[in-house]
Each structure stands twice: as structure tokens, then as C-alpha cells.
Amino acid sequence: MMGTAPPLQLTRDQASRLQAYLQAYRRYAFASLMPSVERNTILRILQAMQGKLIEVMDQKAALLQLVLTREEMTTLKTIITELLALYARQPESAERIATLGDLAALKISLKGF
Amino acid sequence: MFFSFFRRRRKAAFAASNTHQPTTPPVAEQRTYLANAPYLLPKDRQEDQRLNFQHYALHHTFGNHYLAPLGPDTRTILDVGCGTGIWAIDMASQYPCAQIIGVDIALSSLPPALPDTCLFCQANVLDGLPFPDQQFDYTHQRLLVLAIPAPRWPGVVQELVRVTRPQGWVELLEAATTVQNAGPATERLLAWLRETSQAAGIDLSMVTRLGGLLRQAGCQAVEVQDIPVPLGSWAGRSGEMLKLDAMRVFEALQPRSALPPAEFEALLQTAVNEWEQNHASYVFHAAYGRRAPL
Numbered sequence: 441m442m443g444t445a446p447p448l449q450l451t452r453d454q455a456s457r458l459q460a461y462l463q464a465y466r467r468y469a470f471a472s473l474m475p476s477v478e479r480n481t482i483l484r485i486l487q488a489m490q491g492k493l494i495e496v497m498d499q500k501a502a503l504l505q506l507v508l509t510r511e512e513m514t515t516l517k518t519i520i521t522e523l524l525a526l527y528a529r530q531p532e533s534a535e536r537i538a539t540l541g542d543l544a545a546l547k548i549s550l551k552g553f
Numbered sequence: 554m555f556f557s558f559f560r561r562r563r564k565a566a567f568a569a570s571n572t573h574q575p576t577t578p579p580v581a582e583q584r585t586y587l588a589n590a591p592y593l594l595p596k597d598r599q600e601d602q603r604l605n606f607q608h609y610a611l612h613h614t615f616g617n618h619y620l621a622p623l624g625p626d627t628r629t630i631l632d633v634g635c636g637t638g639i640w641a642i643d644m645a646s647q648y649p650c651a652q653i654i655g656v657d658i659a660l661s662s663l664p665p666a667l668p669d670t671c672l673f674c675q676a677n678v679l680d681g682l683p684f685p686d687q688q689f690d691y692t693h694q695r696l697l698v699l700a701i702p703a704p705r706w707p708g709v710v711q712e713l714v715r716v717t718r719p720q721g722w723v724e725l726l727e728a729a730t731t732v733q734n735a736g737p738a739t740e741r742l743l744a745w746l747r748e749t750s751q752a753a754g755i756d757l758s759m760v761t762r763l764g765g766l767l768r769q770a771g772c773q774a775v776e777v778q779d780i781p782v783p784l785g786s787w788a789g790r791s792g793e794m795l796k797l798d799a800m801r802v803f804e805a806l807q808p809r810s811a812l813p814p815a816e817f818e819a820l821l822q823t824a825v826n827e828w829e830q831n832h833a834s835y836v837f838h839a840a841y842g843r844r845a846p847l
Contacts, residue, residue: 467778470615470778474783474788474789474791475613475614475615475616475782475783475788475789475791480616483617484616484617487617487622488622490622491622491625493622494622495624495625495626
């Protein structure tokens with residue numbers, strides 16, 4: 441049986457941004473990475489994570505609780521590191537810096553999980 | 554019988570379809586085409602085998618049977634143009650608590666053993682779906698571009714959205730004539746396919762408008778993605794499987810060509826060589842979105 445990580449507490453805005461990052465990574469992987477067992481495993485985990493996140497976001501509460509498996513949490517940390525590297529290679533812009541800052545903050549906040 | 558158009562389980566020794574994964578698609582012989590529908594591909598045993606092979610090729614390539622971010626509570630699933638039923642059967646393994654309905658113009662391609670949670674219904678989406686509004690958590694339709702005349706697309710997508718519950722997902726996946734790194738023989742084949750389709754009232758460029766059709770039909774959070782998939786042995790197992798599938802598609806369409814069979818075969822073989830040499834990719838067009846809340 442796969443264990444769960446402690447629940448992630450998210451504001452509605454943070455949840456929307458996390459959802460956008462998950463989608464951005466899936467878009468990148470489908471467009472740029474060759475099909476492989478490793479790529480597809482990550483994509484399946486992210487897709488399931490998105491499904492959970494969207495169900496949580498459908499609730500009316502202001503503070504949302506996202507329960508992830510340990511495997512999902514590990515994958516989330518991995519793709520955030522990859523997204524940081526991807527955005528870092530993009531041309532400089534205010535949007536890029538804001539995204540990098542947001543991703544870095546997310547990465548740090550996940551360290552305890 | 555009142556429900557005679559439904560076909561349900563014959564339970565005997567059902568096993569997940571993955572246990573019967575074919576290694577190659579079938580080879581060509583005399584083909585049978587639907588007389589009462591604008592469908593360009595054959596409807597026969599060989600085509601059933603190709604569709605099953607294609608299903609595994611797509612799963613091997615995309616890593617899943619669907620792209621929408623479905624939640625774990627998905628309970629009702631509709632597959633439009635279900636063909637051999639293989640997608641519905643595999644989804645039944647993945648979502649054992651969901652009720653799954655497959656719809657197709659003909660149910661002759663279904664296997665004898667079906668899971669308890671799958672139900673199949675004979676219906677033509679061009680005539681409307683035989684379900685009340687807002688029934689399904691997730692509605693899926695893929696690779697029907699050769700069956701839907703261009704002017705009918707908005708109505709078909711509207712129909713998919715109509716039967717999907719508010720905040721449920723609708724997903725479309727298509728492929729047509731976009732090949733990256735195509736050579737001249739490939740371009741010639743694709744141009745022929747476009748012309749042949751157009752003569753039958755089918756506009757292959759509709760596959761690039763799936764997102765707009767979903768939005769127009771009332772979907773929100775629409776995600777549109779063009780997914781290039783490698784075509785050829787150069788890219789390993791996925792590429793090999795998709796190459797074989799693409800070859801069988803063109804072979805199935807060959808009787809519609811004015812070219813002599815030997816010339817068509819030679820053109821196809823040249824195109825296949827180009828895929829290998831140029832490292833070609835075939836582009837799938839995906840779009841999914843959520844029906845707006847009430």
C-alpha cells in the first residue's frame with residue numbers, strides 16, 4: 441500500500457498556480473520528450489495529481505487540502521526542479537522572474553514533505 | 554426486446570485486454586466498407602485488429618488511455634465511436650467502480666467477453682446520442698475524423714457536451730495529415746489523403762479546430778495540444794508500432810486510390826523509408842475541456 445504525504449495546504453490562488461505548473465510540465469513533456477517508460481510514468485502521475493487537485497478546487501473552501509501519495513510528492517518535487525531549469529533558459533522578462541520566484545518558493549515549501 | 558440495441562457482458566473468463574497485446578497489425582486481404590455511413594476506413598476483421606493494435610500503440614506512446622485530468626471519483630464514462638470496445642474495456646480495468654458505455658454505428662466488432670461495468674449501444678453520433686442531457690462524468694471520442702463530414706463537427710461536439718454533466722470532461726483526440734520531417738513521397742500521400750477525404754465531404758483540417766469547437770459548445774478550461782509522436786523504428790517500440798499502424802491505414806485506404814495497387818504500394822514504401830531517414834513524427838491533435846457549471 442502506498443503511503444500518503446502530509447496534506448498540502450493551499451489557498452485557491454496557489455492551487456490554480458500549481459495546476460498551471462502541472463499542465464505546463466505535461467505540455468512540455470508531450471511536445472519535447474520522446475516517449476519512454478520514465479516519461480510516461482511521470483505524465484501518468486501528474487495527470488492523476490491534476491485530477492485530485494481539480495476535485496479539491498471544486499470545493500467551496502477558501503483553504504484547500506491536497507492529499508498526495510509519497511510517489512506523487514516525489515514526482516512533484518522532481519518536476520518543479522525541471523520546470524525551474526526550463527524557465528531559467530527562457531529569455532529574460534518580468535514574467536519569467538515572477539515564475540522562477542514562485543517555483544522556487546514552492547520548491548522550498550515542499551522540502552518538509 | 555426493448556433494450557435489444559444494448560449489448561452487455563458475456564461474463565465468461567474476462568481478462569483485461571492488455572493480456573492479449575498483439576505484436577503486429579494484420580496484413581491486407583479483401584476489405585469490407587460500411588455502405589450506410591461516410592466512413593473512409595473499412596469495417597472488417599482486419600480493421601478490428603488494426604484498431605486494437607493502434608490502441609496499444611497509443612497507450613505505449615502516451616502512457617495512458619486518456620489525457621484529461623480525471624478525478625478518482627469518475628463514475629460514468631462514455632466512449633463515442635467505440636469500435637472494438639477495447640478502450641472501454643481497458644478503462645473498466647482502470648476505473649473498476651465506473652459504469653462505461655460505448656457507442657458505435659455497428660457493434661459487430663465487440664469481443665465475446667465483456668466486463669460487468671461495460672455496456673455497448675448501437676447508435677450513430679451523426680444522428681444524435683440516445684442519452685438524456687448531463688449523464689456522464691467523462692465523454693471521450695477519438696480518431697473519428699474520417700467518419701465525420703466537416704459541416705457536422707460542431708453538432709457532434711455539441712452532442713458530446715450535451716450528454717456530459719456540468720463540470721464533467723469532454724475529450725477529443727485526432728490525427729490527420731500533419732507529419733513533421735516529411736519527405737516528398739509522404740507529402741504526396743498526404744495530399745492524396747486530403748483530396749480523397751475532401752471528395753467524401755471530410756475536411757481533415759477540422760482536427761486543428763477541436764479546442765474552438767469545445768469552447769463553442771460550452772466547455773471551459775479547454776486545453777489544446779499538438780503531440781508529435783515518432784514514426785519509424787528509429788524511435789524504438791512506439792515509433793515502430795505507430796509506423797506499422799500508419800502503413801495499415803494507408804493500405805486500407807488504397808482501394809480508394811486511382812493509382813494501380815503496385816504503384817500505391819511503392820509510393821507508401823518510399824514514404825516509410827523517408828520516415829526512417831528523416832526521423833519523421835506524426836502529429837496528434839488533442840483537446841479536452843470541462844462543461845461549464847450550471
